[in-house]
Each structure stands twice: as structure tokens, then as C-alpha cells.
Amino acid sequence: MKHIIKVSILAAASLGISTTANAQAVTNVWDGAYTEAQAVRGEPLYQQHCGACHGSQMQGIEEAPTLKQGAFIYNWDGMGVDILFQRLRETMPLDDPRGVPRRVKADILAFIMQQNNFPAGRTELPYQNSRLKRITWNALNPAEQ
Numbered sequence: 001m002k003h004i005i006k007v008s009i010l011a012a013a014s015l016g017i018s019t020t021a022n023a024q025a026v027t028n029v030w031d032g033a034y035t036e037a038q039a040v041r042g043e044p045l046y047q048q049h050c051g052a053c054h055g056s057q058m059q060g061i062e063e064a065p066t067l068k069q070g071a072f073i074y075n076w077d078g079m080g081v082d083i084l085f086q087r088l089r090e091t092m093p094l095d096d097p098r099g100v101p102r103r104v105k106a107d108i109l110a111f112i113m114q115q116n117n118f119p120a121g122r123t124e125l126p127y128q129n130s131r132l133k134r135i136t137w138n139a140l141n142p143a144e145q
Ligand code: HEC
Pocket: 046, 049, 050, 051, 052, 053, 054, 063, 064, 065, 066, 067, 071, 072, 075, 087, 088, 091, 092, 093, 094, 095, 100, 108
């Protein structure tokens, strides 16, 4: 009996720790909004579903714009990541937007974020709008402005 009580106190304590970690929530793309492993997963998925049009280095080809730096990161500046994600869900890949599932698109977006030098963190980029909208896409790091 004593043992069980001790275990549940420990469980509560570890819950307490994870609540504290959540309190330092990811509020923008500079806080570590995806994980390194997710970006690694996203790379071949990007090449498979997006690379033919946007380029293997995201440099852009003809009508398909670059997905790196400059105009791209400023296009979404100050918006919730859900807005960019919605754009991907509804319109990309241009030739088959419904053919690529949400989770795969989140992994691809993690890879795009890595290529734009946003830092990786401890929590994967989610694919649910309710969670994505709590993360702001800032072209520049607000902590350095
Ligand atoms: C068949 C070609 C094609 C494929 C495949 C494709 N795209 Fe695109 N994409 C385009 C074109 C063309 C545009 C610009 C015209 C438009 O916005 O519809 C564009 C625009 C975009 C934009 C807006 C860029 C900006 O500056 O805001 C994003 C983001 C994007 N694509 C992401 C993706 C991702 C991620 C994938 C893979 C899941 C993908 N695209 C696959 C052709 C493609």
C-alpha cells in the first residue's frame, strides 16, 4: 500500500514537470516548433510531393515560387501557422491537393521550416488547426527585434 502511494506521488510529480514544460509553450516559429527528426522525415516527402515543381533545393521553378527566405517567409509574416497549413491543405500539391494527408504535410512543413533556418525544438509540428494557430509565423525572430 505504502509503495502504491509513493508511486502515485511520483507520477503526480512527473505530471507537474510536464505541465511546466507546456507552460513554456511554443508561441512562434523561433521557439522550436518542429523536431529535427520530423524535418528528416519531411525531406524525402517534400522531394516526392513538391520538389518537381518547387525544386529539389526549394529554389523555385518557373511558376512555382521558391519556398526559401525572402518573399516566401514574408508572405506569411505575423500569421498563425494554421493559415499557411490551410494553404498547403487546400492547394498543394497543385496537381493533387487531397492526395497528400495532413500528417505528411506537417512533416513537409517541418522540413521547409528547417530549410528557412527556424530552429528545431522538442515538440513536433502538429497538424491540427487548433494547435497550429497558437504558433505565429514571424519572418524575423521577435526576441531579437
Ligand atoms: C504541380 C506543381 C506543384 C506542386 C507539385 C506543388 N506546388 Fe506549390 N505551388 C505551385 C505553383 C505554380 C505555385 C504558385 C501559384 C499558386 O499559388 O497557386 C505554388 C505555390 C506554393 C506556395 C505559396 C508560396 C508563397 O510564396 O507563399 C506554397 C507554400 C507551396 N506552393 C507549397 C507547396 C508544397 C509544400 C508542396 C508539396 C506538398 C507543393 N507546393 C507542391 C506548384 C506546385
